[in-house]
Amino acid sequence: MQLRIRMLLSVFAICSALTCCASQAQEQVDFDTYFQDQALRFEFFLFGKKSESKVVQGPVVQESSWPGPRKQLVFPFPYGKNAVRVYDQASDKLIYSYGFDTLLSEYATTPPAAQGKWRSVPISVRIPKPKARFRIEILERLKDNRWATLWSEEIKTSDRGILRESADQRGxxxxxxxxxxxxxxxxxxxxxxxxxxxxxxxxxxxxxxxxxxxxxxxxxxxxxxxxxxxxxxxxxxxxxxxxxxxxxxxxxxxxxxxxxxxxxxxxxxxxxxxxxxxxxxxxxxxxxxxxxxxxxxxxxxxxxxxxxxxxxxxxxxxxxxxxxxxxxxLADEYIGAVTYSDLYPEGVEPVEPNITRELDRENIKWRPLLSQEVPLPTPKDFSGQSQGQAPVVGAFEGGGYLRTGMYRPQRSCAMGDGLEPFQFCVVCQEAIERMIEYYAPSQSE
Ligand SMILES: [Zn+2]
Missing domain, CATH: 3.40.390.10 (Collagenase (Catalytic Domain))
Known part of the structure; x- marks a missing residue:
């Protein structure tokens, strides 16, 4: 029932908890060396219950162009409960990766999943189309942060099984x-x-x-x-x-x-x-x-x-x-009335950029944005050296549905109770900006 209670209390839907992870290799990949200007869309069925999931492959469809990132082909963020990874077959080099969530990880926390009932979730994953033979893997993040490979396949780009039909243009x-x-x-x-x-x-x-x-x-x-x-x-x-x-x-x-x-x-x-x-x-x-x-x-x-x-x-x-x-x-920054320890396990730092369990000012993830001499945790009524309008950035207790032990950067934010007037806190703004930079690097302007 925990999930149900949490969802009823929350104003909106959630990104479920993540655990920290070792970031992937950051060596960048040249798009034109490895990829064509086309996308491949893989359709999968995920099957899951508590602590067990499977991937079954469906059709692979070629799309006309790749609109996604061309500079940061290896995903630069620690986000996602699942990941897709693409390796050049000849060199075994990681040439593309991306993290993502599915409904299944939320389902896995529900009572039917705990009772062993399987359910399926249809998902589609897009990658840029490699020039040469490649290996594609679907991975799942385990509770202890290791990655488990759920599915892996070697694919020849000339494979006649790749559907090259036109996209439906009826809309x-x-x-x-x-x-x-x-x-x-x-x-x-x-x-x-x-x-x-x-x-x-x-x-x-x-x-x-x-x-x-x-x-x-x-x-x-x-x-x-x-x-x-x-x-x-x-x-x-x-x-x-x-x-x-x-x-x-x-x-x-x-x-x-x-x-x-x-x-x-x-x-x-x-x-x-x-x-x-x-x-x-x-x-x-x-x-x-x-x-x-x-x-x-x-x-x-x-x-x-x-x-x-x-x-x-x-x-x-x-x-x-x-x-x-x-x-x-981004995580929800608001507080539920009860503690949901299964969502953000105690002692584990969430990977979402806008909530933290960390109170060490040298290690807190939004350290560069902290207000001067702000105490951590930051008392609700702290006004500090706030120069006029700039609201304090510190670590306010309450976030990720938890009343205690989890901290958010500012008193108010649109990911919490700051909907009217609508305003993202500076940490959320910066996280959104990093994602805009990922898709639309500034030098391309
Ligand atoms: Zn925020």
Missing amino acids: AVFELHKTGEPKDRLDLVFLAEGYTASEQEKFQADAQRMTQFMFEHEPFRKHRARMNVVGVFRDSYESGVDEPDKRVYRNSALNASFNSLGIDRYLLTEDGHALKRYAAQVPYDTIVVLVNSKRYGGGAICLDYCVTTVDDPRSEAVFLHEFAHSLAY
Whole structure:
């Protein structure tokens, strides 16, 4: 029941806990030496229960271009409960990696998983297409931080089994913000979910409203020239999405549903195959699903995609909060009323950039941003040498749903209770900026 209680108390969906990890080799890889300007999308089924998971491979699809990073091909962040790694077969050199989460790691903490019930999660993983024969691996992070290889395959790039069909172009595409080539930009795609054919204009207006809200807030405002934003509309047969707790069921394009994992406001689209086929119509780095609903809700699978409704008064704030989870692996900074020791195990430093258990000022992860002479932990009412408007950066107790033993950088943040007015703390802003830099390196501008 712990997960259920936590989710009910939390305002939004979560990135589950991570443990620290040894960072991967940082030697950089030259894109043109090893890759073609194409993407390969691998469809998998993950099967899991508590403490056990499996990967089964589905189709491999070639996409027209690789819009993702070309400079930092080995993932520079410690994020993700799973990872994909690609090795050049001849040299055994690691040439690409990326971390990601799936719904399965959350499911693994639920009572049915503990009772031994398996469930499957369809996921899609994209990599740039290597020039030569390669090995691809899917890994899983274990509790003690070691990585376990769940699946590994050698692949010949000329393999006729790689599907070279055209992407489905049936959707209507709206360019909302265009600043450059997708390979040099962070490309956000909004996908329409639960809009009927007659609601196309509404989707366009909703996507415009979300885009505007994003660019009104830092750090997106100052980096707007490094982003492209596009909307793709496909009509749903019925308006709205499933709300099983109300016995409401709708036939929608992506089968999104409230009550994911049995939690009221947890809204996800669990079909990772359909999601990525839909998005493949345009070049994208990150997906936001806009759900045509008045109900309050949203969700994020970190480093994969996020979902939000559009017609609740708080929908814009929910969108940007969820997007910060899925884009930059930020943790929730708010506090649940109970302790969830299974989520952030005691004595383990979470890898999320905006919460910490560390109170040593030399080692705290946001050390360069600490206010001068700020005590750690930082008392709630500490005003220190705050020069006018600059809010104190320290270590305020409470974060990651925990009341004690976990610390957040500033008193208020949009990943916590700082939704009105909406503002990310400086640590969250910097984490988002690092992710923008990953997708859209500044020298490309
Ligand atoms: Zn923050």
